[in-house]
Amino acid sequence: MFKTISQTTWRNIFVLFAVLLAAIMMFLSQDYGPLEDTQIHQEHGVRILNYFKGIDKIATLSPVNDKGDYIDVALSQDHENRGMNGFGGFFDLLTNFLHQFFESYNVYAFKNLINSIFGFLLFLFCGLIGKELGDWKSGLLALLFVVLCPVFFGYSMNNPKDIPFATFYIFSLFHIFILLKELPEISLKRAFFLIVNISILINIRVIGLIVIGYVLLAVFLWWLIKNY
Numbered sequence: 001m002f003k004t005i006s007q008t009t010w011r012n013i014f015v016l017f018a019v020l021l022a023a024i025m026m027f028l029s030q031d032y033g034p035l036e037d038t039q040i041h042q043e044h045g046v047r048i049l050n051y052f053k054g055i056d057k058i059a060t061l062s063p064v065n066d067k068g069d070y071i072d073v074a075l076s077q078d079h080e081n082r083g084m085n086g087f088g089g090f091f092d093l094l095t096n097f098l099h100q101f102f103e104s105y106n107v108y109a110f111k112n113l114i115n116s117i118f119g120f121l122l123f124l125f126c127g128l129i130g131k132e133l134g135d136w137k138s139g140l141l142a143l144l145f146v147v148l149c150p151v152f153f154g155y156s157m158n159n160p161k162d163i164p165f166a167t168f169y170i171f172s173l174f175h176i177f178i179l180l181k182e183l184p185e186i187s188l189k190r191a192f193f194l195i196v197n198i199s200i201l202i203n204i205r206v207i208g209l210i211v212i213g214y215v216l217l218a219v220f221l222w223w224l225i226k227n228y
Contacts, residue, residue: 010136014127017140021147022120025156029116032157034108040073041160042107044084045092052093061085088203091118091164112158119156122167123147125174132177161204168201172211176218183222 034042044059051059063086065071073083095111102110123146130142147153156163175193182190194215201208 005137007136010140014131014136014140014143017143018120018124018127021123021143022117025116025120026113029112029157030109032112034111035158035160038108038111038158038160040080040084041087041089041092042096042111043080044087044089045096047081047084048089048093049096059085059089087161088205090200090203091115091160095160111160115160115163116157118164118167119153122152122156122163122170125167125170129170129174129177132174132181165201165204165208168197168204169208169211171197172201172214176215179215180218180222183219 047056048059050056058081061082063071063083070086071079071083073080091114095114096107098114099105099107099110123143126146127139127143129139131139152166172194175190175197179186179190179194198208198211198215201211
């Protein structure tokens with residue numbers, strides 16, 4: 001039965017499912033509460049935004065003490081102000097910047113809404129990687145299976161660190177797959193997307209540096225297979 005369905009039809013089903021998924025996730029996100037550490041990350045985002053507004057320079061304070069150890073954020077407000085500067089603030093800065101234009105909206109509900117969009121993009125690009133590895137039917141199955149993962153789906157609504165990181169991680173993997181198809185040519189577009197994705201990934205968590213190694217490893221393996 002499925003063999004008679006054309007790739008165009010599978011693509012249309014993929015797009016329809018993706019649109020419905022985005023709407024459902026944005027709607028469901030409003031019923032989620034903040035996680036335990038969401039408040040301190042939110043306050044960190046406010047301090048970063050205040051720095052760019054020229055209000056104060058708390059976001060520039062070193063998170064490392066005189067002994068070279070990271071400051072424990074749990075000891076006091078001053079320790080929190082400094083210690084949180086050791087965390088990347090991309091998501092919290094973005095949500096606080098956007099929230100300025102929707103101040104009547106509860107800030108945590110707004111963060112959940114933006115979080116759900118990143119979660120949707122994570123699922124979408126997992127599906128697109130499946131499509132690149134197979135066809136539109138493979139992409140639809142990949143999208144469906146990742147959505148059915150309870151931990152991923154639940155955290156996609158209110159996890160301001162892991163979900164944005166995972167999203168840009170998958171973005172980067174997707175563009176690495178495309179890069180391998182384009183080699184030996186490297187388009188300006190592909191280079192731009194990889195540079196931006198990896199830069200944001202590192203800003204969220206420094207472990208994102210590993211994706212640079214993925215790019216180099218992928219290119220090396222391509223060269224090895226082509227030549228030997």
